[in-house]
Amino acid sequence: MNAHHPACCSPLDTHNPLPNSLAGAQLISTRFDPTLFAEDDFARCDIAPVRGVAKRQAEYLAGRLCAREALRRVTGQPCVPAVGEDRAPQWPRGVVGSITHGDNWAAALVAQREQWCALGLDVERLLPAERAQRLQGEILTPAELQRLSGLDDEARATRISLTFSLKESLFKALYPLTLTRFYFHDAELLEMDHDSARLRLLIDLHPEWRTGAELDGQFALFDNKVLSLVAVAA
Numbered sequence: 001m002n003a004h005h006p007a008c009c010s011p012l013d014t015h016n017p018l019p020n021s022l023a024g025a026q027l028i029s030t031r032f033d034p035t036l037f038a039e040d041d042f043a044r045c046d047i048a049p050v051r052g053v054a055k056r057q058a059e060y061l062a063g064r065l066c067a068r069e070a071l072r073r074v075t076g077q078p079c080v081p082a083v084g085e086d087r088a089p090q091w092p093r094g095v096v097g098s099i100t101h102g103d104n105w106a107a108a109l110v111a112q113r114e115q116w117c118a119l120g121l122d123v124e125r126l127l128p129a130e131r132a133q134r135l136q137g138e139i140l141t142p143a144e145l146q147r148l149s150g151l152d153d154e155a156r157a158t159r160i161s162l163t164f165s166l167k168e169s170l171f172k173a174l175y176p177l178t179l180t181r182f183y184f185h186d187a188e189l190l191e192m193d194h195d196s197a198r199l200r201l202l203i204d205l206h207p208e209w210r211t212g213a214e215l216d217g218q219f220a221l222f223d224n225k226v227l228s229l230v231a232v233a234a
């Protein structure tokens with residue numbers, strides 16, 4: 001295995017911020033600093049490069065480093081998932097996974113396909129109240145907007161941020177199973193407590209994933225971020 005670890009990334013971390021660990025799954029995370037990214041980091045880490053500004057390159061490198069270590073721990077093979085035509089990671093046969101990065105933090109979650117059909121992991125910086133107010137109509141359905149009534153500005157912003165992240169995780173979980181793109185208004189958050197949620201599809205995506213299908217999600221708040229996960233059991 002390549003031993004080089006770039007200066008732009010903190011040591012890989014096995015701590016899982018989520019409330020419930022998935023059986024047989026491995027989450028690896030790192031913090032990254034784009035200002036410390038070096039042009040030869042990809043070559044020294046033996047990872048195919050991606051084009052873009054330093055931030056894009058650093059976050060991509062951080063995510064792939066996490067994925068490689070998670071794959072090593074789950075399968076014994078430290079490989080790096082390639083990028084598909086749809087820009088989604090291409091996982092090895094028999095494995096499912098998800099990569100996320102945001103706010104200088106990256107993580108990958110990997111599991112055996114015999115235990116999990118799909119994983120959707122997403123991290124987002126919590127939206128400031130003003131921005132949440134501007135974006136709420138793009139993220140929330142009319143029913144979800146109604147459920148915001150009575151919440152103060154901070155609680156509304158947190159709920160909108162959580163809904164955004166959970167719907168991103170839902171997409172990342174279901175797109176590989178359906179190969180159908182869908183958008184924020186095509187699913188709704190039905191209920192939520194302090195660390196879990198339930199979502200429902202509002203459109204047909206696939207014969208096995210139709211309107212009304214419901215899935216559970218979980219989330220954690222830390223460092224002014226939300227990390228969410230939607231997992232589909234085998």
